[in-house]
Amino acid sequence: MMLHKADVVIVGGGLMGSAAAFFLRQRGQSVILLERDQIGQYASGVNFGNVRRQGRFLGQLELANRSWALWRRLPELIDDDLEFIASGHMRVCYREDEIPELEAYAAAPEAAQLDLKIYRGAELHERFPFLGPEVKGGSYAPHDGHANPRLAAPAFARAARRLGARIEEQTEVADVQKVGGEFTVTTTDGRQFSAERLLITAGAWGQKLSEQFGEPVPLDTHGPQMAVTEPVPYALPTVIGVYTKIPEEVIYFRQIPRGNIIIGGGYRSKPDMLNRRAYVEPRSILNQMDQMRRLLPGVGNLNIIRVWSGIEGYLPDSLPVMGPSGNVDGLYYAFGFCGHGFQLGPGVGDVMAELISTGSTSTSIEPFSIRRFASSAEQRTTEQRSRAS
Amino acid sequence: MATARIVIVGAGPAGIRCAETLLAAGLKPILIDENRRDGGQIYRRQPEGFTRDYVTLYGTEAAKAKDLHQSFDRLRGQIDYRPDTLVWNLTPGQLCCVSQGKHSTVDYDALILCTGATDRLMPTEGWQLAGTYSLGGAQIALKSQAVSIGHRVVFMGSGPLLYLVASQYVKAGASVAAVLDTSPRIKRIGALPKLLARPGLLFTGMKLLAQLYRAKIPVHLGINPLQVLGDAASGVSGVRISMAKGETLTIDCDAVALGYHLRPETQLADLAGCRMRFDEASSQWWLAVDEAGRTSVSGVYAAGDGSKIRGADAAEHAGRLVAMALLEDLQQPVNIGLRDEQRHALAVMDQFRLGLAQAFPWPAAQAKALPDSAIVCRCEMISAGELRRTVSEKGACEVNRAKAFSRVGMGRCQGRYCSQAGAEVIAAAAGVSVQQVGRQRGQAPVKPLSMLTEEVSP
Ligand SMILES: Cc1cc2nc3c(=O)[nH]c(=O)nc-3n(C[C@H](O)[C@H](O)[C@H](O)COP(=O)(O)OP(=O)(O)OC[C@H]3O[C@@H](n4cnc5c(N)ncnc54)[C@H](O)[C@@H]3O)c2cc1C
Numbered sequence: 145m146m147l148h149k150a151d152v153v154i155v156g157g158g159l160m161g162s163a164a165a166f167f168l169r170q171r172g173q174s175v176i177l178l179e180r181d182q183i184g185q186y187a188s189g190v191n192f193g194n195v196r197r198q199g200r201f202l203g204q205l206e207l208a209n210r211s212w213a214l215w216r217r218l219p220e221l222i223d224d225d226l227e228f229i230a231s232g233h234m235r236v237c238y239r240e241d242e243i244p245e246l247e248a249y250a251a252a253p254e255a256a257q258l259d260l261k262i263y264r265g266a267e268l269h270e271r272f273p274f275l276g277p278e279v280k281g282g283s284y285a286p287h288d289g290h291a292n293p294r295l296a297a298p299a300f301a302r303a304a305r306r307l308g309a310r311i312e313e314q315t316e317v318a319d320v321q322k323v324g325g326e327f328t329v330t331t332t333d334g335r336q337f338s339a340e341r342l343l344i345t346a347g348a349w350g351q352k353l354s355e356q357f358g359e360p361v362p363l364d365t366h367g368p369q370m371a372v373t374e375p376v377p378y379a380l381p382t383v384i385g386v387y388t389k390i391p392e393e394v395i396y397f398r399q400i401p402r403g404n405i406i407i408g409g410g411y412r413s414k415p416d417m418l419n420r421r422a423y424v425e426p427r428s429i430l431n432q433m434d435q436m437r438r439l440l441p442g443v444g445n446l447n448i449i450r451v452w453s454g455i456e457g458y459l460p461d462s463l464p465v466m467g468p469s470g471n472v473d474g475l476y477y478a479f480g481f482c483g484h485g486f487q488l489g490p491g492v493g494d495v496m497a498e499l500i501s502t503g504s505t506s507t508s509i510e511p512f513s514i515r516r517f518a519s520s521a522e523q524r525t526t527e528q529r530s531r532a533s
Numbered sequence: 534m535a536t537a538r539i540v541i542v543g544a545g546p547a548g549i550r551c552a553e554t555l556l557a558a559g560l561k562p563i564l565i566d567e568n569r570r571d572g573g574q575i576y577r578r579q580p581e582g583f584t585r586d587y588v589t590l591y592g593t594e595a596a597k598a599k600d601l602h603q604s605f606d607r608l609r610g611q612i613d614y615r616p617d618t619l620v621w622n623l624t625p626g627q628l629c630c631v632s633q634g635k636h637s638t639v640d641y642d643a644l645i646l647c648t649g650a651t652d653r654l655m656p657t658e659g660w661q662l663a664g665t666y667s668l669g670g671a672q673i674a675l676k677s678q679a680v681s682i683g684h685r686v687v688f689m690g691s692g693p694l695l696y697l698v699a700s701q702y703v704k705a706g707a708s709v710a711a712v713l714d715t716s717p718r719i720k721r722i723g724a725l726p727k728l729l730a731r732p733g734l735l736f737t738g739m740k741l742l743a744q745l746y747r748a749k750i751p752v753h754l755g756i757n758p759l760q761v762l763g764d765a766a767s768g769v770s771g772v773r774i775s776m777a778k779g780e781t782l783t784i785d786c787d788a789v790a791l792g793y794h795l796r797p798e799t800q801l802a803d804l805a806g807c808r809m810r811f812d813e814a815s816s817q818w819w820l821a822v823d824e825a826g827r828t829s830v831s832g833v834y835a836a837g838d839g840s841k842i843r844g845a846d847a848a849e850h851a852g853r854l855v856a857m858a859l860l861e862d863l864q865q866p867v868n869i870g871l872r873d874e875q876r877h878a879l880a881v882m883d884q885f886r887l888g889l890a891q892a893f894p895w896p897a898a899q900a901k902a903l904p905d906s907a908i909v910c911r912c913e914m915i916s917a918g919e920l921r922r923t924v925s926e927k928g929a930c931e932v933n934r935a936k937a938f939s940r941v942g943m944g945r946c947q948g949r950y951c952s953q954a955g956a957e958v959i960a961a962a963a964g965v966s967v968q969q970v971g972r973q974r975g976q977a978p979v980k981p982l983s984m985l986t987e988e989v990s991p
């Protein structure tokens with residue numbers, strides 16, 4: 145049996161794995177990236193494309209800022225254009241009493257770099273005349289924007305490959321183990337790879353691998369719903385999303401320079417994890433139309449030409465699992481990004497590369513540690529043991 | 534289970550014969566069609582108020598058209614017919630429909646897809662210019678509005694419909710500049726034994742050809758399309774081809790009707806999760822169905838050109854046969870004699886369709902030879918060169934992958950017009966067979982859906 149060895153083996157070739165491979169190579173680590181299907185085929189390739197920082201958990205903004213700085217360095221950074229434009233992001237609300245919440249967010253020290261500006265009343269409708277009359281206020285983030293998700297992970301993977309990373313597609317990892325000082329990764333077709341450090345970036349499947357190291361996490365899956373219209377003249381550079389506590393009111397849209405308007409939000413579907421497909425819920429598309437007419441009355445007689453969904457992993461607190469393992473030396477995780485991972489992608493890759501090659505990172509990722517689930521995991525193992533006995 | 538909710542999508546020859554057979558067995562299906570009138574593609578009825586007679590409209594097929602329409606008129610009051618209703622999506626057991634901007638759902642226990650076929654197209658440099666139509670589009674203009682697509686029309690492509698539509702134009706008094714067929718004569722001779730399975734139809738085809746010759750329409754075989762000439766401002770001004778012997782010919786015209794026979798409409802079946810198979814003879818993906826029309830998904834059936842492209846007569850037989858398959862599955866008695874009659878008729882038609890595929894082959898090599906500047910995807914205006922670069926630079930050797938990188942097939946036609954040619958371009962650039970690059974996965978909506986669509990409570 146042929147053994148393949150590198151400094152770091154990465155399992156999962158979404159944006160996280162691809163970006164990590166790139167930054168690890170930049171730091172001189174040898175890398176093997178293993179992807180079950182095709183690079184960026186899942187969440188990373190089908191998401192809405194929001195490169196949005198505002199509205200995130202405040203404790204995540206430091207990471208998001210680091211990522212944003214990398215987005216700004218595209219296309220030079222990887223010598224590829226991901227169609228990123230920092231065209232601004234506007235988070236709007238339908239209720240007066242939600243405006244103070246937007247203000248509080250804007251005033252938080254963590255959000256300082258975002259340069260948020262709150263709009264309301266006449267000023268709001270002057271600046272964004274196309275918004276519906278029900279919109280009462282909004283928080284404008286001038287530096288946030290959007291990019292083309294279909295291009296992102298493959299471009300990072302190609303850049304990593306150019307720097308010497310080895311990338312294996314159609315390679316599904318079945319088993320991961322640490323024996324002595326080394327991880328052995330076995331694929332479903334019987335190949336083996338080994339490394340002293342292992343990074344799990346398996347998205348909505350990450351918990352299957354963390355479980356093998358005694359660190360199960362309660363990861364759930366959902367399929368956010370997306371739609372796109374036929375092209376119309378480019379007039380809406382700002383990405384707009386609704387801030388609300390009512391799930392069906394959640395709607396967001398962006399227009400790309402070639403004219404199409406991409407829409408997301410509302411009800412999510414339950415993905416079919418057996419066939420690895422997330423389906424579109426027809427009622428969610430109808431709801432999106434309703435909500436779009438409310439948010440952007442001028443949307444009028446545009447046609448939806450395509451709808452889709454994707455599989456994303458969610459943890460109960462809507463934060464990812466990111467950082468070193470709590471159990472095993474040399475093991476690292478970055479998965480379960482809960483619908484916010486596209487913006488974070490480059491930053492996550494950079495931080496994980498820093499962490500893996502230097503042993504620490506200058507960016508705070510403590511809130512995302514897998515250890516936050518440790519107590520419940522221990523409980524479960526104890527339960528299992530007592531059931532077994 | 535006599536109360537099974539049965540829904541037929543498509544009121545063409547397959548759907549109508551299917552409904553008729555079910556009704557005769559005491560079952561009342563729902564019949565949905567996006568057209569305002571019944572008849573499907575070939576027997577499309579003229580809009581209410583138009584009064585052209587059957588022979589003018591349907592030529593040699595007038596008797597069959599009349600018979601089908603009369604059958605439908607007898608059924609109409611007894612089934613739940615829903616015209617002007619598009620099925621835009623489905624989930625297991627439920628169809629999503631839209632009619633005049635109103636959305637509704639229709640539950641089903643059994644679904645019979647009789648969705649027909651549309652033109653199969655191969656790009657030619659310049660085909661995005663205004664004035665280039667599909668053969669089907671050219672025929673619809675004539676049949677439903679009695680207008681020609683231009684003052685001087687070139688018919689280019691291959692297949693029986695090329696001659697049919699051209700002769701319908703001649704008959705309607707339109708000026709046909711030329712009929713240009715990419716298939717050389719030798720292919721037809723080779724296919725004769727199979728085509729003789731239906732001597733009557735073969736004879737009809739020959740008569741069409743004779744009509745064209747009699748009208749002194751230039752007919753060139755074995756040609757290679759080089760370019761649709763013209764400019765963005767004034768549209769098509771001609772076509773440039775190379776002839777069988779190699780010399781180049783330019784023909785002036787202001788409209789081109791283009792088509793290479795048909796491709797099945799399989800989006801709904803695809804969304805239902807039905808398995809597809811690669812049909813070697815026609816070199817395209819078809820729905821995998823058993824002899825009677827059962828798909829791989831239980832409760833989902835298909836008949837007519839949407840499952841196997843065998844033409845209108847076969848669609849009628851297949852419509853009856855699929856109804857009987859459903860009756861059998863519902864443990865209802867069927868008329869064995871009638872069933873076997875359909876089977877035998879279809880066996881003959883299978884033979885004939887193989888002959889057609891041989892006589893008028895899909896010109897895969899054209900895709901390979903397309904200049905880099907030629908547009909492949911007209912909706913998104915993506916060129917062959919751009920598509921090839923996604924293969925050579927980005928390693929996309931699969932259709933959906935190449936679509937994600939290049940946008941070929943992402944526009945409002947949902948890949949109907951470009952995805953097969955796109956697959957050929959990808960296959961040629963990757964150096965693999967077209968079967969290996971796969972097929973574009975279907976995505977809802979089946980046709981563009983207005984943002985003004987409103988839900989109605991059921
Ligand atoms: C529809 C949708 C819309 C979204 N919109 C946005 C947005 O607008 N903005 C934003 O910031 N975020 C958005 N997100 C979230 C974002 O897309 C994800 O958080 C991010 O792409 C996650 O990247 P990833 O690399 O962790 O996961 P993935 O892209 O899922 O990649 C994980 C990879 O691991 C592979 N893998 C799994 N198990 C194995 C194994 N055993 N062996 C080998 N490989 C394996 C998988 O095949 C997969 O390719 C959205 C997500 C979805 C689904």
Ligand SMILES: Cc1cc2nc3c(=O)[nH]c(=O)nc-3n(C[C@H](O)[C@H](O)[C@H](O)COP(=O)(O)OP(=O)(O)OC[C@H]3O[C@@H](n4cnc5c(N)ncnc54)[C@H](O)[C@@H]3O)c2cc1C
Binds near residue numbers: 648
């Ligand atoms: C230009 C052209 C010329 C032709 N000429 C001939 C000819 O001369 N001789 C011959 O034998 N054959 C001819 N054919 C082929 C012939 O049209 C078909 O063989 C025949 O119509 C097949 O019948 P069908 O019932 O399978 O489908 P069709 O007659 O195509 O009917 C399908 C019906 O399904 C409906 N439908 C499809 N999808 C949906 C949806 N999602 N929601 C609601 N409704 C839907 C359509 O509106 C349509 O009415 C021609 C085809 C074309 C395109």
